[in-house]
Amino acid sequence: MSNELTSNPAAAISELLNRVAPLANDLGRVFATAGHELALVGGPVRDALLGRTVSDLDFTTDAHPERILEIVDGWADAVWTIGIEFGTIGLRKGDHQIEITTYRSESYDPKSRKPEVAYGTSLTDDLARRDFAVNAMAARLPGHEFVDPYGGLADLRAKTIRTPGRPEDSFGDDPLRMLRAARFASQLGFTVDPAVLAAMTEMAGRIEIISAERVRDELSKLLTGTYPRQGLTLLVDTGLAARVLPELPKLRLEIDEHHRHKDVYEHSLIVLEQAIAQEEDGPDLILRLAALLHDIGKPKTRSFVDGGRVTFHHHEVVGASMSKARLIALRYPKDVVADVSRLVELHLRFHGYGTGEWTDAAVRRYVRDAGSLLPRLHKLTRADCTTRNKRKAAALARTYDNLERRIARLEQEEELAKIRPELDGHEIQQILGLAPGPAVGRAYKFLLDLRLDQGPIGKEAATKALREWWRDQG
Incomplete structure (x- = not known):
């Protein structure tokens, strides 16, 4: 194009x-x-x-x-x-x-x-x-x-975006046009006329009369444009983002000389761009939303500790909840909300891998927890490396390469994507003499955890383990 x-x-x-x-x-x-x-x-x-x-x-x-x-x-x-x-x-x-x-x-x-x-x-x-x-x-x-x-x-x-008449009149007629200006900046790579920019800033509050569905559609088109950073920057600089996606400008955390950390706002835009660079079949809205929102939990979890360090403990959990709430407010479909918030929740999981210390059970759980989102999680995790230290970046890339090789090996050996307990619900009921109900579900979960921890063990061993677990349940 x-x-x-x-x-x-x-x-x-x-x-x-x-x-x-x-x-x-x-x-x-x-x-x-x-x-x-x-x-x-x-x-x-x-x-x-x-x-x-x-x-x-x-x-x-x-x-x-x-x-x-x-x-x-x-x-x-x-x-x-x-x-x-x-x-x-x-x-x-x-x-x-x-x-x-x-x-x-x-x-x-x-x-x-x-x-x-x-x-x-x-x-x-x-x-x-x-x-x-x-x-x-x-x-x-x-x-x-x-x-x-x-x-x-x-x-x-x-390569200019300008209104046919006075921008104040145009945006007064339809405030959504302010978001469209940012969307066309993203899609075409054009700059916004200064008068249009001034009107967007002055009239940003008018966007609140527009329905969440129309705002959502414009944001999606902006995010899936060729130059989304350009459009997002416009939204933040004009104050529109504070009205429709307030979590984004809040990433501009104040940094002082005693407590240094990455510029979370700039980091998030870089992660978005690095995620886009890995796309294979055109724009992926879910991946792009996850990349943009992956650190929105940091402002709420920032804590200063001795030695000038800054921590953001559990920001991925908080961020997942915040992502879910924002996307619901914007009327995104349930599957988009679930997928984006799950990716945000999982984006730090890889950093527990160290230099490859995970057991095969931990690798299985990583795959199991990601489910169909695993290819996107691979891209998001790689995109989240924005360090300027080339040696550190290369080491992280090699480590993730190693994890992907282990996943591929286990996939080949065990068909990870199809992991199920050795015994199905009907067999559990027969073995334990149970009628359908919550106890069968608990037994199924026990067997699934066993399968993830130990790999394939066969029906005989699974039956023995199930009986022992049931006995321990009293």
Whole structure:
């Protein structure tokens, strides 16, 4: 994916439209025949000019939603109206998903989470209400006329994020745009115009009227961008992070000359970048969240001790709880909350490995506790080494290499990922003469711990050990 601006905007637009032709031009002719305007708008135009991959197509029109439905009836393969109250009709044609939105303006009442929508009649006026000038460009259809009334092309050349009008007006209309500015900085690597930066700082408190779900979606897009440090720094510097992810700016712990430790905030950003460098199949939101949040328990657990040392005892446990609470507040899915908080909880476990003193039982438990998160835990643990001491960094890497080799050996010998007790629940009930209930669960856990500690011992030995354990239980 490229971020290099094409030297021929008209050709780039035509190339994009011809690539999805006859769909785009055909749709333009359908609207023109019905007496209405249609234009490709926003992200697809921006990305075409940047030479980026374009998937979804967004169109805008002077036709009202009910009229759009009439026009596309018989042309679209499928239609949905989930966004009709905001003037948007979704449809599918072949392999393409399309959104068509009526020219509009929208604004938020200071105390409301929902925008008030008013329909318009002008493409230029519709572009004025777009979040940023780079998203306020369009191509009329079916003639491919390039429309750029607010200097979006110049901003692409300057790699600048700027609003079409006054940023205060734009952010007043939709405060979420402040987060979008940071998101586009992350995705495109662009800098934010000084006036936009000042407005974000001044109006940061307005973000609190936006729903947690919308904030979450922007944060996820920011984190999975190409330059997340750039976006996160913007959030922290403008005060937005204090409103939506307050644990992040709190990592900027005050450091005095007597008690020195790493800059936890800077360390966390470096860990994020080093985790990203290990990704193999594109952005991994769970890994990136865990890398960013892995040390958020440190401010609450910091303690000063004699000799100028600083400790953060059990910060991984506290951090796991804090991560869970924050991600729940942001309405992340349960599996994301569970996976991220588990990775935060486990991120220090490796440091008990020393130079390889763990028994095979300890290695089995490391694998068992990580479960399906083990590949991510490997990446997070390696990323967490940010020391500038090359010899120390190399020693840590070698030690983790050794642990991974031991895991691979045990995996080959014992199929670690499939570890189960030698006896299942039905067999436990038969041996001990039990009916289903909590006692069977306790017996199962005993056998699982035995399996982790001793490796495969066979059913006969497991049965003997189970009987002895049960006798000891009284």
